[in-house]
Amino acid sequence: MQRSVVVYLVGRIAQSLLVLWVVVTFLFFLFRLAPGNPLVAYIDPTFTEEQQQALMRQFGLDKPLSVQYLVYLGNLVQGELGDSFFYRSPVIELVMEVLPNTLYLTFTSLLVAYGVGVVGGILLAWRRGSRLEQMGVTFTLMTRSAPEFWVGMILLTVFAFNLGWFPSSGATSPGTLYASEWDKLTSWDFWRHMVLPATTLALYLHGLPLLLMRSNMLEVLDEDYITMGRFMGYSELRLMVRHAARNALLPVITAMALGVGYSVGGNVVVENVFGWPGLGRMLVRAVAASDYPLAQGAFFLIAVVMVTMNLIADVLYGVLDPRIGAGQQAQH
Amino acid sequence: MSVQSASLTPAAQEPRPVSGLAQFVQMNLEVFRRDRMALVGACIYLFFVLVALLAPWIAPYSPLEVIQENGIWLANEPPSPRFYLGTTNLGRDIFSQLVYGSRTALLVGFSAAVAVALIGTVVGLVAGYYGGWVDTLLMRLADIAFGVPFLPLVIVLVALLEPSIWNIVLAMALLLWRDTGRVIRSQVLTVKERAFVAAARISGAGDLRILFLHIAPSILPLSFLYGSLAIGWAILTEASVSFLGFGDPDVVSWGFMLQDAFVSQAMSRGAYYWIVPPGLCIMLSVMAGFFIGRGYEEILFPRLRRS
Numbered sequence: 021m022q023r024s025v026v027v028y029l030v031g032r033i034a035q036s037l038l039v040l041w042v043v044v045t046f047l048f049f050l051f052r053l054a055p056g057n058p059l060v061a062y063i064d065p066t067f068t069e070e071q072q073q074a075l076m077r078q079f080g081l082d083k084p085l086s087v088q089y090l091v092y093l094g095n096l097v098q099g100e101l102g103d104s105f106f107y108r109s110p111v112i113e114l115v116m117e118v119l120p121n122t123l124y125l126t127f128t129s130l131l132v133a134y135g136v137g138v139v140g141g142i143l144l145a146w147r148r149g150s151r152l153e154q155m156g157v158t159f160t161l162m163t164r165s166a167p168e169f170w171v172g173m174i175l176l177t178v179f180a181f182n183l184g185w186f187p188s189s190g191a192t193s194p195g196t197l198y199a200s201e202w203d204k205l206t207s208w209d210f211w212r213h214m215v216l217p218a219t220t221l222a223l224y225l226h227g228l229p230l231l232l233m234r235s236n237m238l239e240v241l242d243e244d245y246i247t248m249g250r251f252m253g254y255s256e257l258r259l260m261v262r263h264a265a266r267n268a269l270l271p272v273i274t275a276m277a278l279g280v281g282y283s284v285g286g287n288v289v290v291e292n293v294f295g296w297p298g299l300g301r302m303l304v305r306a307v308a309a310s311d312y313p314l315a316q317g318a319f320f321l322i323a324v325v326m327v328t329m330n331l332i333a334d335v336l337y338g339v340l341d342p343r344i345g346a347g348q349q350a351q352h
Numbered sequence: 353m354s355v356q357s358a359s360l361t362p363a364a365q366e367p368r369p370v371s372g373l374a375q376f377v378q379m380n381l382e383v384f385r386r387d388r389m390a391l392v393g394a395c396i397y398l399f400f401v402l403v404a405l406l407a408p409w410i411a412p413y414s415p416l417e418v419i420q421e422n423g424i425w426l427a428n429e430p431p432s433p434r435f436y437l438g439t440t441n442l443g444r445d446i447f448s449q450l451v452y453g454s455r456t457a458l459l460v461g462f463s464a465a466v467a468v469a470l471i472g473t474v475v476g477l478v479a480g481y482y483g484g485w486v487d488t489l490l491m492r493l494a495d496i497a498f499g500v501p502f503l504p505l506v507i508v509l510v511a512l513l514e515p516s517i518w519n520i521v522l523a524m525a526l527l528l529w530r531d532t533g534r535v536i537r538s539q540v541l542t543v544k545e546r547a548f549v550a551a552a553r554i555s556g557a558g559d560l561r562i563l564f565l566h567i568a569p570s571i572l573p574l575s576f577l578y579g580s581l582a583i584g585w586a587i588l589t590e591a592s593v594s595f596l597g598f599g600d601p602d603v604v605s606w607g608f609m610l611q612d613a614f615v616s617q618a619m620s621r622g623a624y625y626w627i628v629p630p631g632l633c634i635m636l637s638v639m640a641g642f643f644i645g646r647g648y649e650e651i652l653f654p655r656l657r658r659s
Contacts, residue, residue, distance in 0.1 A: 035492075036499070038496065039496050039500070040499075042500075043499070047508075050508065050509065050512055161639060165584065165588075165635045165638035165639040165642060166635040166638075167588055167595075169591075169592065169614075170591075170610060170627075170630070170635075173614060173619055173631075174627065176619050177622060177624065181619050181620045181622065182622055188619075188620075286502075286503060288503050288507065288596070289503070292596055300504075303507070304596050307508060307511045307512075308511070318504075319501070319504050319505075322501045322504055323499070323500065323501055323504075326499065326501050327499050
């Protein structure tokens with residue numbers, strides 16, 4: 021038993037690394053396909069041919085592709101992502117600087133979404149067949165179908181431009197500097213900036229846990245032990261929360277870890293609408309500016325977060341659900 | 353309904369087998385007859401298809417035409433009988449853009465859905481039927497596809513190759529076959545143990561014949577289910593990519609309209625007539641995909657049906 025757990029974990033981690041390797045390799049060749057000289061930001065029109073060649077040598081762009089690839093892999097393993105063409109500073113510093121912002125936004129919106137989703141799902145299952153359920157499911161379907169950036173634009177128009185309740189862009193007011201990450205996290209200003217983007221994301225994300233919780237609850241409510249509880253005279257509230265919800269919650273928790281991975285990738289759009297200085301916005305700006313090292317770095321980090329979260333979801337699933345032996349693959 | 357299929361309904365959560373073309377067509381019709389939401393979804397698509405086909409007659413202006421009067425641009429006009437939804441900051445008719453946007457949405461939606469469903473179905477069929485290393489290889493590929501961040505990949509691919517809707521379709525085809533492939537594979541695993549497959553083999557049918565003539569028809573509804581979900585995904589993806597500014601600048605789409613509105617301060621001017629309609633159209637078309645998908649699901653997995 022113990023051994024099979026270890027074997028499973030090692031296999032699962034190896035698989036995650038394989039995914040990352042494929043992503044990285046794909047990225048490398050994709051960016052080499054890109055049109056134009058990647059050093060365009062560096063090359064001044066007055067440069068002579070020799071100066072350009074010297075620059076190419078400096079970045080190792082004169083070596084054969086296979087050598088470039090191996091150097092690239094070797095550097096990656098050491099956390100060396102090269103220098104940004106545009107900012108002229110190490111990519112790793114630039115992406116690590118904005119990574120926390122993306123994570124704050126992701127976790128805040130996920131917490132809200134899963135809180136609302138779980139409670140909402142219980143409520144809708146409790147009031148099954150009612151008008152409330154119908155309206156709740158319709159609303160959720162609408163938010164799941166609406167493009168996130170459009171919801172964001174409408175929230176901005178109403179609450180930022182029209183009513184002026186919240187700022188329209190950024191994570192902090194212009195000119196604000198915080199002594200530490202902790203100061204920022206405990207500041208009123210930061211959270212005021214967080215409200216609209218987090219609401220936008222939560223509006224989209226709450227659909228999955230809500231629908232999942234509702235259908236799990238409906239499934240569980242058919243079980244014998246609930247009928248039994250009813251015979252025992254337990255109150256409906258107690259049956260719902262203590263008996264049914266507890267058992268319906270498990271798949272929702274697993275879905276949450278998957279949700280983190282998904283929404284880090286999906287954040288791209290929301291971060292751009294709200295000018296939120298995170299990984300997604302950095303990726304889009306880097307791609308638009310042909311800043312290839314930075315774009316590669318941002319993409320790589322997004323992939324790392326996603327793969328890690330998928331791994332955690334799988335392991336959690338095995339730990340939480342005793343019916344799934346750790347020896348067998350958890351299938352979703 | 354035939355007696356045979358009725359007797360199979362209460363079985364476990366396992367799609368009912370369908371064989372023969374006639375029965376297959378009948379089943380597809382049944383989806384829309386029995387599920388009202390699926391019918392609503394189909395009507396929404398029908399509506400957009402009609403609008404797309406009749407666009408030149410419905411739209412009063414060309415979508416990118418700058419409308420002028422006495423040499424002055426009619427920019428930022430509010431809605432009026434002349435411009436149903438007003439004009440953009442460059443004097444373009446918003447209603448006409450909305451009408452023409454349906455063409456792009458449908459083109460992207462349907463071609464991506466076909467690509468995703470086709471690749472996923474073939475992968476699932478081959479992996480499930482042959483098993484062994486073929487299966488292992490294909491399913492590892494699916495695992496990898498699951499690990500790749502979808503929207504970032506589409507952005508990078510489209511920006512590096514060339515901004516065109518076909519590259520968006522390509523990016524979707526590259527990644528999104530994974531869901532369809534996995535589900536169909538596990539379905540094939542159960543179908544291939546059925547008696548009719550053994551019967552076909554005994555009567556001397558080859559692998560390919562068994563795979564595509566005997567097994568494929570019984571899993572096709574699943575391909576339709578994932579295909580109809582992919583339509584919505586594709587429209588949403590195209591809109592997101594265009595919104596981020598990586599769309600084809602010559603193709604008017606709903607995402608393009610929203611990007612235009614976003615960068616030209618339509619929000620601070622409170623130009624709801626510009627912002628709301630394109631998003632509503634995207635939402636409706638994605639919902640229609642969900643509805644149709646749900647219809648197939650209820651026919652495929654009758655146990656999910658609840659009163």
